[in-house]
Amino acid sequence: MNILVTRPTPSANELVGYLRRLGRKAWAFPLIEFFPGSQLKTLPIRLQELGKGDLVLILSRNVIHYAELILTSKNISWPKILNYYAIGRSTAIAFHAATGYKIFCPNQQETSETLIKALSTQTIKGKNILILRGNGGRNLLRDTLLGYGAQVELIECYQRCAKFYHGEKEGKRWRQKGIDTIIVTSGEMLMQLHCLFTDIDRKEWLLKCRLIVISERLKSLAKMLGWSNVCVSNGSDNNTLLNFILTYTY
Structure with missing residues (x-):
């Protein structure tokens, strides 16, 4: 499981730190920032x-x-x-x-x-x-x-303001990292994630990733956008997400 955490800084870095200390492969990719x-x-x-x-x-x-x-x-x-x-x-x-x-x-x-x-x-x-x-x-x-x-x-x-990324470059980067699991904690970020990458990256990689979301509403939105492998954590705080990942079997 190679995990991409899309929640904002500093929460993304905190969760990535927890996961890496437990031997998991994870990277932070914050999609929004705050003012x-x-x-x-x-x-x-x-x-x-x-x-x-x-x-x-x-x-x-x-x-x-x-x-x-x-x-x-x-x-x-x-x-x-x-x-x-x-x-x-x-x-x-x-x-x-x-x-x-x-x-x-x-x-x-x-x-x-x-x-x-x-x-x-x-x-x-x-x-x-x-x-x-x-x-x-x-x-x-x-x-x-x-x-x-x-x-x-x-x-x-x-x-909340969207962070700017170059979709083609980011698609190449995360595919090379072998990302297969993505954590998304809001509908806004889910829509942004879906729109960010090229059509070919979306089809060949993004929509094949496992999504971890925090509500049934987000799961329904993800399904509508084309994801098939979507699971729901029972909370959005980092401890709950961490425990969900550690106990998740697939």
């Missing part, structure tokens, strides 16, 4: 406007990195009176490390659907909710919460 979001400067005042028991939903640990930068610069702390929810384990760990606060996260796959299931209508109705995320993405979470009677605002805390 401060267009609405990040509004975060301090929006947090301070919330009342006791209102909710903050954090959809990525990248949110915490950029939120901490702006809050620290304003000498403002995350309000203790709010209820915090993370989309997954790695995000929850990062938030707790930064604040020491309790934060809830689902134990299932890190998706909007599982987060919605974890929120009862009694918890949501009549509440003000901030959704902290990156640019783009689905609006399923916002639309569902609005339907439950909440007041919802999205704040773009960071931006």
Whole structure:
């Protein structure tokens, strides 16, 4: 198994390091990079406007990195009176490390659907909710919460931007490395991966690779794009992905 990790830096390098120390062949190939979001400067005042028991939903640990930068610069702390929810384990760990606060996260796959299931209508109705995320993405979470009677605002805390690569050169490089397994953790990256390489590389190599994704939704998208060998990890944090790879049999 020769593994290509497409998640962003530093997570990609971290996972590759774990795999190599365990004797696995792995390389980092980050498809996106991050920058401060267009609405990040509004975060301090929006947090301070919330009342006791209102909710903050954090959809990525990248949110915490950029939120901490702006809050620290304003000498403002995350309000203790709010209820915090993370989309997954790695995000929850990062938030707790930064604040020491309790934060809830689902134990299932890190998706909007599982987060919605974890929120009862009694918890949501009549509440003000901030959704902290990156640019783009689905609006399923916002639309569902609005339907439950909440007041919802999205704040773009960071931006995802595609990294530029020369598709023909990269196809040659990874085929020479014998890459046969690719880890992809978002639909955006999956689409980018599919479009990056030449038609012949896509047909002869890319679509024959095994994909490891983090949700059934991504698996369905991968199948639609032409992959046949797709398996689903039950989480997107590096420890979960590492354990999945180490226990995977094929």
